[in-house]
Amino acid sequence: MRVRVEGDSMRPVLLPGDWLLVRRGATVHPGDLVVARLPDDPSRLIVKRAQWYGEDGWWLESDNQRAPGRRDSWDFGPVRDIVGRVVLRYWPILRRAR
Numbered sequence: 001m002r003v004r005v006e007g008d009s010m011r012p013v014l015l016p017g018d019w020l021l022v023r024r025g026a027t028v029h030p031g032d033l034v035v036a037r038l039p040d041d042p043s044r045l046i047v048k049r050a051q052w053y054g055e056d057g058w059w060l061e062s063d064n065q066r067a068p069g070r071r072d073s074w075d076f077g078p079v080r081d082i083v084g085r086v087v088l089r090y091w092p093i094l095r096r097a098r
Helices: none
Strands: 001-002 018-026 033-038 041-054 055-063 081-093
Touching: 001 041, 018 033, 041 081
Parallel strands: none
Antiparallel strands: 001 018, 018 081, 033 041, 033 081, 041 055
């Protein structure tokens, strides 16, 4: 599946407008970027870094904890509904240094 990044919560690794290829149902390991359903609004997807897995699910964190509007497991706890693992960022092909 393809996902477009919105917001600044995963800067500097991912920027708004980046497009990602996501492998549904892929095995997740700590440190992987994943796409999950937002626990209080399952119709919305979030891109976060998987930190660890516990009995209640994956602990997901933003790379940029200071991003405005940032939401991750610090706000809603562990997440069970992982859609898939990010395989690659395919757009933009090249990125200028910012």
